[in-house]
Amino acid sequence: MIVGIGLSDYPKAPHLSAIQHHAQALQRALADSGVAKSAIDGYCTAGGMAAGDDPVTMAEYLGIRHRYIDGTMVGGSSFEFHVQHAAAAIREGLCDTVLLSYGSDYLSRMGRSLGTGGTFRGGREVPGPMQFEAPYGNSLVGSYALVARRHMHEFGTTPEQLAEIAVGVREYAGLNPHALYRDPITTADVLASRMIADPLHKLDCCVISDGGGAVILTTAERARDLRQPPVAVLGAAGGMTHWNIGQMPDYTTSAAAVCAPEAFARAGLTPRDVDTIQFYDSFTITVLLLLEDAGFCKKGEGGAFVAEGHLRRGGRLPLNTDGGGLSSCHPGMRGIFLLIESVRQLRGQAGEAQVPNCDIALAIGSGGWLSCIGAVLLGRGRSS
Amino acid sequence: MEVVRDRAWGKPLPAADPVFAPFWEAAERGRLLYQECPACGHRQFYPRPLCTACGADPAWAEASGRGVVHTYTIVRQYGAPPFRDELPYVVAVIELDEGVRMLGNVTDCPVDAVHVGMRVEAYAVKAAERIGVPFWRPR
Numbered sequence: 001m002i003v004g005i006g007l008s009d010y011p012k013a014p015h016l017s018a019i020q021h022h023a024q025a026l027q028r029a030l031a032d033s034g035v036a037k038s039a040i041d042g043y044c045t046a047g048g049m050a051a052g053d054d055p056v057t058m059a060e061y062l063g064i065r066h067r068y069i070d071g072t073m074v075g076g077s078s079f080e081f082h083v084q085h086a087a088a089a090i091r092e093g094l095c096d097t098v099l100l101s102y103g104s105d106y107l108s109r110m111g112r113s114l115g116t117g118g119t120f121r122g123g124r125e126v127p128g129p130m131q132f133e134a135p136y137g138n139s140l141v142g143s144y145a146l147v148a149r150r151h152m153h154e155f156g157t158t159p160e161q162l163a164e165i166a167v168g169v170r171e172y173a174g175l176n177p178h179a180l181y182r183d184p185i186t187t188a189d190v191l192a193s194r195m196i197a198d199p200l201h202k203l204d205c206c207v208i209s210d211g212g213g214a215v216i217l218t219t220a221e222r223a224r225d226l227r228q229p230p231v232a233v234l235g236a237a238g239g240m241t242h243w244n245i246g247q248m249p250d251y252t253t254s255a256a257a258v259c260a261p262e263a264f265a266r267a268g269l270t271p272r273d274v275d276t277i278q279f280y281d282s283f284t285i286t287v288l289l290l291l292e293d294a295g296f297c298k299k300g301e302g303g304a305f306v307a308e309g310h311l312r313r314g315g316r317l318p319l320n321t322d323g324g325g326l327s328s329c330h331p332g333m334r335g336i337f338l339l340i341e342s343v344r345q346l347r348g349q350a351g352e353a354q355v356p357n358c359d360i361a362l363a364i365g366s367g368g369w370l371s372c373i374g375a376v377l378l379g380r381g382r383s384s
Numbered sequence: 385m386e387v388v389r390d391r392a393w394g395k396p397l398p399a400a401d402p403v404f405a406p407f408w409e410a411a412e413r414g415r416l417l418y419q420e421c422p423a424c425g426h427r428q429f430y431p432r433p434l435c436t437a438c439g440a441d442p443a444w445a446e447a448s449g450r451g452v453v454h455t456y457t458i459v460r461q462y463g464a465p466p467f468r469d470e471l472p473y474v475v476a477v478i479e480l481d482e483g484v485r486m487l488g489n490v491t492d493c494p495v496d497a498v499h500v501g502m503r504v505e506a507y508a509v510k511a512a513e514r515i516g517v518p519f520w521r522p523r
Contacts, residue, residue: 118464122394131398132430133487135517137459137467138475145457146477153455153500197475198458246430246477246487251455 001223001230002083002378003216004033005340010211010329011180014108018050019061021103021212021331026062029214034227035097040216042068042089042098044082049104049332058101068095074240075367076280079215079335080374084236086217096219100339103212104331112208114332115141116196133246141205141283143245143369145197148285150251152199154300159199161303162284163190165319166203166326168312169281173323175313175352180207181327204284206325206334213336215343231346231378234360235267238374245369252300255373256293256364263362263375264295271295274377275358276345277317278338280366281324287311290364294375313353321345321353335365339376346380385449385518386507387414393511394466403433406444411508412516418484420445429484449506450523451480458495474498478520492521 006028008021016024022045030037043066047054052061055071068089072081079100086098106114116139120126126134151157167187173179185203193202223230239255239262242248264270271294279290288302296317297305311319320326322341325334342361344350350358358380365374398408407430410417418429423440435442456476462468474490476498490498505523508516 113463116459116461116463118462118467120396121464122396122466124396125399126396127399127401129430131396131401131404134396135398135511136475136487136489137395137462137470137473138457138487139459139462141461142457142459142475146455146475149457149500150455194460195458196461198460200457246485251477 001218001220001232002339002343003218003223003226003228003230004029004035005343006032006214007340008103008212010178011207011209012107013105013210016105016210018053018103018105019058021105021210022058022101022214023062025103025212025214026099026101029216032228033216035216035218039097040064040099042066042086042095044070044086044098044100045102046073046078046333047071048073049106053103062101064099068098074372076282076333077335077365077367077372077374078333079339080236080363080365080376081238083233083339083376084238084374087233087236090217090219096222098217100215100336102333102336104333105210106332107208107210114208115139115205129244133244139197141200142197144283144285145200146245147251147289147370148199151285151288154252155303157288157303159191160187161307162204162288163187164306165281165284165287165311166190169320169324169326171313172321172353173327176323176328179323179328180209200283200285206282206330207327209329209331211329211331213340215336215339229347229380231343231380234269234377234379235263235265236376237262237266238372240372243368243371248370252289254289254293254366254370256290256375259373260294260364260375263377267377269360269377273360274317274362276321276355276361277319278342278361278363279319280334280338280364281320281326282330282334282366286366286370287319289370290366294362294364318355321350321355335374338363338365342378346378385414385416387412387510387516388507389510391509393509395511397511398515403431407431408515411518412510412514414508416447416449416506416518417444418447418480418482419443427482427484429486447480447482451478451504453490453498453500453502453504454479454485455500456490456498476520478504486518488518488520490520
């Protein structure tokens with residue numbers, strides 16, 4: 001059961017370091033849930049955002065005496081994997097109450113350099129398999145562009161269809177006072193924005209921000225005595241197809257094609273049962289692949305599906321009701337925010353962005369370059 | 385494949401690695417290598433010390449140096465030198481006639497001329513002693 005959530009200050013928080021984001025989010029999750037800090041005996045975090053944010057340093061910094069620890073780092077979807085692991089650990093009795101935390105000061109410390117800043121400078125010696133890609137000057141945006149181009153080639157997907165995803169998420173960002181960008185945009189705005197790596201425009205790409213989050217899970221029994229209506233982990237699964245983009249086996253299919261059906265099977269649910277989707281929108285194309293792979297439409301039909309407006313506010317499958325990574329908050333890894341917004345929706349605490357009668361939420365994280373996918377089905381009113 | 389030896393190399397270099405080095409050394413001599421498993425026939429790139437399909441010891445094989453653009457992007461923004469001085473340029477996934485895929489650049493044509501399905505051939509640029517880096521151009 002997820003019983004506590006907390007967000008640190010975002011999208012711009014120059015007063016916080018990466019590890020302070022963890023601490024602030026944890027304090028807010030404790031206040032949200034009523035969990036005593038001393039009750040936390042399990043800890044999951046990914047690290048990788050700043051010096052000193054590795055799992056053992058963070059456990060020490062936050063003062064977590066863990067009986068169970070998981071430092072799975074698979075990129076931005078790490079937190080969906082953590083939920084799977086934490087739920088299993090609680091079920092197995094390895095621990096009772098698990099904290100997931102994340103924090104990043106990317107925007108304040110590094111600026112907007114993540115997508116095209118240039119990881120590999122001339123003259124640098126590159127170790128490991130990345131040496132087969134580094135000489136060619138690909139960017140992070142370029143990696144997703146390779147996927148978008150192939151999808152367009154195979155299925156006739158259009159830039160307009162991809163743009164619809166960004167337009168819908170921006171509409172929700174308008175309802176979130178914290179979102180980085182809130183002014184409405186149109187398809188024409190997306191297509192007129194600067195091309196970063198064909199066929200992806202600037203507005204097909206997520207923002208860069210600061211931010212952090214914390215999620216607390218515990219047993220169904222303990223959840224009864226806490227402040228918030230508990231949210232059940234109904235099914236979780238993860239998988240990977242590749243890490244580096246040059247190794248992607250099928251440029252139009254992600255590991256969600258395997259792990260999302262697995263999560264649905266564990267939950268005894270189908271895509272028809274889902275009331276809202278919180279999908280990792282690093283880029284518009286990311287959402288399109290996840291929609292198809294999770295079974296909301298057939299492979300290749302994502303563009304037409306999106307164009308029908310289902311993902312919009314008032315549609316039957318509202319997407320990223322907090323404004324997503326595309327418009328609100330993306331501090332480098334977004335996976336924990338997918339869980340937090342899902343919980344807000346299932347508790348009925350999403351304010352103007354509330355999806356009516358929201359019983360089932362699906363969070364799907366994508367780590368790396370559509371490499372490692374984690375799917376988590378969450379629900380209210382059922383026990384795990 | 386042709387080897388260009390008189391072009392200054394200002395790009396990242398592969399760090400020394402005993403499994404990877406034969407590939408770079410062969411490219412510097414004009415040969416484009418991939419691996420094929422004598423046990424199960426699986427073909428793979430980049431090089432590994434084991435077959436990713438069955439775990440046996442893979443063997444080197446020489447590619448024709450011909451292939452097709454499987455997908456591509458035109459990079460129009462990149463922060464670090466020397467790439468930022470070469471914008472825009474094409475990053476593509478090339479599917480070799482032998483079936484394996486390699487990431488690379490398609491050069492020697494306007495960026496807008498590149499398309500999925502385009503036939504390309506490999507050439508190498510000498511980047512350092514015993515290191516040749518493959519590139520691709522229209523065939």
